[in-house]
Amino acid sequence: xxEILAAALDGATGDDLLAxxxxxxxxxxxxRREDASMFEGVASADKDPRQSIQVxxxxxxxxxPDEAFIAVMASSINFNTVxxxxxxxxxxxxxxxxxxxxxxxxxxxxxDYHVIGSDASGVVLRVGSAVRNWRPGDxxxxxxxxxxxxxxxxxxxSMLAVNQRIWGFETNFGGLADxxxxxxxxxxxxxxxxxxxxxxxxxxxxSTSYRMLVSSNGAPVTQGxxxxxxxxxxxxxxxxxxxxxxxxxxxxxxxxxxxxxxxLRELGCEYIIDRRAADYRFWIDEHTQDEREWRRLGKxxxxxxxxxxxTVFEHPGRQTMGASVFVCKRGGxxxxxxxxxxxxxxxxxxxxxxxxxxxxxxxxxxxxxxxxANQLVCEGRIVPPLSAVYDLDEVGEAAWQVHxxxxxxxxxxxxxxxxxxxxxxxxxxxxRVGEDRLTIFRRHR
Ligand code: NDP
Numbered sequence: 001x002x003e004i005l006a007a008a009l010d011g012a013t014g015d016d017l018l019a020x021x022x023x024x025x026x027x028x029x030x031x032r033r034e035d036a037s038m039f040e041g042v043a044s045a046d047k048d049p050r051q052s053i054q055v056x057x058x059x060x061x062x063x064x065p066d067e068a069f070i071a072v073m074a075s076s077i078n079f080n081t082v083x084x085x086x087x088x089x090x091x092x093x094x095x096x097x098x099x100x101x102x103x104x105x106x107x108x109x110x111x112d113y114h115v116i117g118s119d120a121s122g123v124v125l126r127v128g129s130a131v132r133n134w135r136p137g138d139x140x141x142x143x144x145x146x147x148x149x150x151x152x153x154x155x156x157x158s159m160l161a162v163n164q165r166i167w168g169f170e171t172n173f174g175g176l177a178d179x180x181x182x183x184x185x186x187x188x189x190x191x192x193x194x195x196x197x198x199x200x201x202x203x204x205x206x207s208t209s210y211r212m213l214v215s216s217n218g219a220p221v222t223q224g225x226x227x228x229x230x231x232x233x234x235x236x237x238x239x240x241x242x243x244x245x246x247x248x249x250x251x252x253x254x255x256x257x258x259x260x261x262x263x264l265r266e267l268g269c270e271y272i273i274d275r276r277a278a279d280y281r282f283w284i285d286e287h288t289q290d291e292r293e294w295r296r297l298g299k300x301x302x303x304x305x306x307x308x309x310x311t312v313f314e315h316p317g318r319q320t321m322g323a324s325v326f327v328c329k330r331g332g333x334x335x336x337x338x339x340x341x342x343x344x345x346x347x348x349x350x351x352x353x354x355x356x357x358x359x360x361x362x363x364x365x366x367x368x369x370x371x372x373a374n375q376l377v378c379e380g381r382i383v384p385p386l387s388a389v390y391d392l393d394e395v396g397e398a399a400w401q402v403h404x405x406x407x408x409x410x411x412x413x414x415x416x417x418x419x420x421x422x423x424x425x426x427x428x429x430x431x432r433v434g435e436d437r438l439t440i441f442r443r444h445r
């Protein structure tokens with residue numbers, strides 16, 4: 001391992017790190033521009049990240065004044081890793097080319113390889129000349145909202161910035177690597193009671209669910225609210241369930257197997273629907289939905305909690321949106337951040353307008369929201385849904401698992417950290433939160 005990375009792993013001081021030189025190249029997971037059409041004609045479900053994701057040495061870019069180099073101890077797989085690796089719905093090289101037109105620093109990103117990954121925990125190695133609040137040696141996690149703070153549109157809610165981007169997806173130099181390049185305003189303190197891999201799996205999904213269900217920018221849950229959570233043991237769903245419970249609401253978690261239902265019970269979610277066992281058939285064929293099946297889901301929810309859901313946490317998209325709009329309570333909100341099963345959505349608008357429902361779009365979170373969501377992890381109020389850990393060399397396999405819906409919670413990836421279990425500083429807090437609670441997803445793997 002490079003000397004500076006080994007020093008960061010060993011807890012070297014900032015001065016020690018500054019005394020060591022940065023390498024010219026670093027190990028990273030990336031996709032290649034030349035491969036962007038490799039899956040042409042292949043069905044979406046069969047496109048295989050194991051074929052498109054490479055792991056190897058890439059040149060270290062120059063650091064901009066508002067940026068930091070991070071020694072990435074661990075990272076995680078997000079669904080955007082899958083999107084990039086199967087080049088859907090677009091090749092992400094288009095995003096990099098657009099960023100390149102914005103500034104000289106932006107121009108660094110338009111390369112023939114795209115270093116992927118939108119999560120990281122690690123140690124600051126270097127900061128640019130304009131960075132005030134962080135120093136080499138700081139232990140951090142990284143959120144993925146990449147914002148141009150010189151753009152006026154970024155100064156109400158930065159997610160409304162016209163050129164807002166997701167780091168490691170719409171930018172280069174992401175977190176699935178030994179070194180990452182991040183803006184200083186992506187940095188947050190590492191939760192001291194967590195291992196590197198536990199700390200690495202939260203920022204993207206946790207912040208997304210926080211904005212959707214806690215922030216006033218989303219559809220905040222209030223005491224007694226009933227919330228239907230699709231994919232309740234998935235990446236964002238597993239945080240959503242925790243937020244509903246923390247906020248005094250009642251989650252109705254939808255999953256597709258009994259082992260996943262078991263995870264939900266342990267997480268504290270009492271009302272569970274196994275969609276595979278129920279065998280809902282919302283779509284009769286590619287063009288026609290079956291309102292009777294929406295009604296059946298609605299009845300099942302009422303049988304469980306005695307009412308319709310005030311909020312629906314929606315992300316599967318085309319397969320479920322018609323049902324989500326139908327079952328949502330009069331005056332309620334369907335909050336959506338994704339469309340995993342297809343983004344051309346169909347629902348019966350009569351059920352929306354006659355019952356005064358709202359569909360609310362949401363996307364990641366601003367820095368303040370991400371910071372607060374991270375703080376809740378730091379305090380042990382939100383636990384990481386880490387279910388398995390892979391090496392950086394195995395990113396393709398890990399992305400395949402997520403693509404095929406074979407993984408629960410989050411998959412961690414070890415980068416500089418050579419083994420699991422490293423990085424815990426606050427053992428007392430860990431004990432208070434409870435090893436059992438911190439490892440719910442791992443124990444059910
Ligand atoms: P995961 O793969 O971890 O979880 C998705 C869950 O969706 C699965 O656990 C599965 O649960 C459920 N699911 C899959 N297919 C269907 C279906 N046909 N009907 C109902 N449920 C289904 O992904 P994430 O939770 O990390 O992400 C979910 C989506 O959200 C992705 O599209 C991702 O790109 C997007 N996303 C968007 C963000 C944003 O900022 N806009 C941020 C984070 C994610 P089960 O089979 O058990 O029902």
